Amino acid sequence: MDKVARVASENGLVIFSKSTCCLCYAVNILFQELGVTPYVHEIDHDPEGKEIEKALTRMGCNAPIPAIFINGKLVGSTNEVMSLHLSGALIPLLRPYQTTTN
Template sequence: MDKVMRLASDSGVVLFSKSSCCLCFTVKILFQDLGVTPTVHEIDQDPEGREMERALMRLGCNTPVPMIFIGGKLLGSTNEVMSLHLSGGLIPLLRPYQALY
């Protein structure tokens, strides 16, 4: 749990992902389209991935990936991100982390 929380707070936007997950890919593309480059942790390629997956589940998540943290705070998974985006609430959260064009 400590590693997950440390990694989640190391960068502004953090995505815990699995390399073969299509929903993870969708969230990555959304962030890219919004001008944000999240720090991505592919837990299926991390030697401590199983422990990280269990820690994410203990945070109350139904699925361990994709799991998004913004500003060190758990935002949620795909449903929460997409719902927030559709309601107009995601971009204000991401604004401090957007690349300048």
């Protein structure tokens, strides 16, 4: 979907989220603790939310939310982000977006 690609490319770090999703909240808190402030697009507040969710699934996001994009590229959902973090590969990806030093 064009809207997903546009939002992901216009913002360096994006979480497609739902306001009631605890996993979305957890990923957002992780990013804040790592010193980055992602752009959070709440699809449950977007009239095109259902289409966005379908588009994220078609793009290969196993769980459509949260869907995390870094530098315009789909990283994945919670499992992929946590795996990257545990392996030490997440922080280098986030470094350009850090506002604080960890």
